[in-house]
Amino acid sequence: MGGYHGPDQHHAAPKAGRPMRLGIGGPVGSGKTALTAALCKVLKDELNLAVVTNDIYTTEDADFLRRNAVLDDARIMAVRTGCCPHTAIRDDISANLDAVEDLEERHENLELVIVESGGDNLTATFSQGLVDKQIFVLDVSGGDKVPRKGGPGVTTSDLLVINKTDLAPLVGADLGVMDRDSAQVREGRPVVFSSIREEPDVPKIADWVRTHVHEFLHH
Numbered sequence: 001m002g003g004y005h006g007p008d009q010h011h012a013a014p015k016a017g018r019p020m021r022l023g024i025g026g027p028v029g030s031g032k033t034a035l036t037a038a039l040c041k042v043l044k045d046e047l048n049l050a051v052v053t054n055d056i057y058t059t060e061d062a063d064f065l066r067r068n069a070v071l072d073d074a075r076i077m078a079v080r081t082g083c084c085p086h087t088a089i090r091d092d093i094s095a096n097l098d099a100v101e102d103l104e105e106r107h108e109n110l111e112l113v114i115v116e117s118g119g120d121n122l123t124a125t126f127s128q129g130l131v132d133k134q135i136f137v138l139d140v141s142g143g144d145k146v147p148r149k150g151g152p153g154v155t156t157s158d159l160l161v162i163n164k165t166d167l168a169p170l171v172g173a174d175l176g177v178m179d180r181d182s183a184q185v186r187e188g189r190p191v192v193f194s195s196i197r198e199e200p201d202v203p204k205i206a207d208w209v210r211t212h213v214h215e216f217l218h219h
């Protein structure tokens, strides 16, 4: 098992003839499952897509997606990591890769596979051997100092989502500070503020995903 900050041990997988693989990571409870469900609802009629969920001991996230009928059952696979979530998305990616490849074999012409990580800390990122793009989801109620603390998820993810903006007044979080600090540590990489509760069709995030799937499949 590698350390949190060690180099990625895996090479990026060849891209020809397969869907874009999108990782969604972030701390426990930040809204990863809510975002996965929202993206499935918004994109399922325009993109051929499937989802892999990760939980430590249960299949709770997959069960949530199935209960909410965001996709056909056969398009959702649960990985039970039995270990720290970051290990399964970065160090020993075999169970996740098997699940992704299984979905790709079972569903012809998939265009997007979302891999939702279990909740972990600010250092957890996906291996490039598992995903092509990654979104890191932070929760406003974790405090407005979190973006400036940095960590690879915050600084290097392809898209940083700062979720639960509806809670900012309740927890005294200054969204301006989060915006300024994240811009500073991310050196131009995009940041989107969202409230999945108030805006369940996540328009800016869905647009970002559409654009990247299109680029991946057609370039």
Ligand SMILES: Nc1nc2c(ncn2[C@@H]2O[C@H](COP(=O)(O)OP(=O)(O)OP(=O)(O)O)[C@@H](O)[C@H]2O)c(=O)[nH]1
Residues within 6 Å of the ligand: 026, 027, 028, 029, 030, 031, 032, 033, 034, 035, 061, 117, 118, 119, 120, 163, 164, 165, 166, 167, 194, 195, 196, 197, 198
């Ligand atoms: N107020 C508010 N609550 C939200 C929002 N997005 C998600 N939630 C709630 O936050 C809680 C956690 O959301 P999940 O989507 O389960 O979070 P998660 O990151 O998948 O959690 P783990 O998989 O356990 O790490 C749930 O009760 C959601 O309904 C939001 O924008 N605003």
